[in-house]
Amino acid sequence: MDQMESGLLETGLEHKFCRADGPMQVEGGTQIEGYASLFGTPDQGGDVVQPGAYARALERLAEQGGRVKMLWQHDPAQPIGVWDSVTEDARGLYVKGRLLPEVARAREAAALVAAGAIDGLSIGYRTLRAHRNEKGARLLAELELWEVSLVTFPMLRAAKVAAKTRAPLQELAAALRVATAELAAR
Numbered sequence: 001m002d003q004m005e006s007g008l009l010e011t012g013l014e015h016k017f018c019r020a021d022g023p024m025q026v027e028g029g030t031q032i033e034g035y036a037s038l039f040g041t042p043d044q045g046g047d048v049v050q051p052g053a054y055a056r057a058l059e060r061l062a063e064q065g066g067r068v069k070m071l072w073q074h075d076p077a078q079p080i081g082v083w084d085s086v087t088e089d090a091r092g093l094y095v096k097g098r099l100l101p102e103v104a105r106a107r108e109a110a111a112l113v114a115a116g117a118i119d120g121l122s123i124g125y126r127t128l129r130a131h132r133n134e135k136g137a138r139l140l141a142e143l144e145l146w147e148v149s150l151v152t153f154p155m156l157r158a159a160k161v162a163a164k165t166r167a168p169l170q171e172l173a174a175a176l177r178v179a180t181a182e183l184a185a186r
Contacts, residue, residue: 033096047139053088086145086148
């Protein structure tokens with residue numbers, strides 16, 4: 001297994017792929033939300049994120065005025081939006097954010113999410129504290145959260161994401177294109 005397959009990069013930054021449990025909402029072509037991580041559910045690598053794993057990282061980010069980054073497929077060269085809210089609740093890590101229409105890749109991502117072609121969320125993090133249970137699963141107790149990405153292939157298959165709405169601006173743009181073409185044909 002190479003470093004990418006194991007989720008560990010040379011920098012020590014790990015990735016966990018997860019489809020949000022429940023629908024990912026898409027509003028106005030830019031708003032997205034869902035669970036990026038679910039507690040107590042083993043992923044395909046056998047890791048299990050424990051409740052409270054994100055609490056200290058989120059506190060540190062808030063104190064420093066930092067943000068969890070929104071990336072496309074974990075590529076640090078492709079930020080596609082901002083997470084306005086990243087919270088840990090009883091089920092996992094819940095994120096709400098905006099795909100920025102000024103960014104070409106974000107427009108593409110919005111179209112793919114709306115079409116259901118992309119339905120995964122994935123976390124990029126460093127493990128600060130973990131231990132193994134009696135079955136050998138790694139229990140992740142404390143994580144330094146860096147980013148949450150939109151991804152094609154989530155690691156946690158049991159959780160699901162679905163696009164629910166088409167962006168009104170996209171519909172308006174399509175209608176304007178049709179009207180422009182009709183006027184040009186006259």
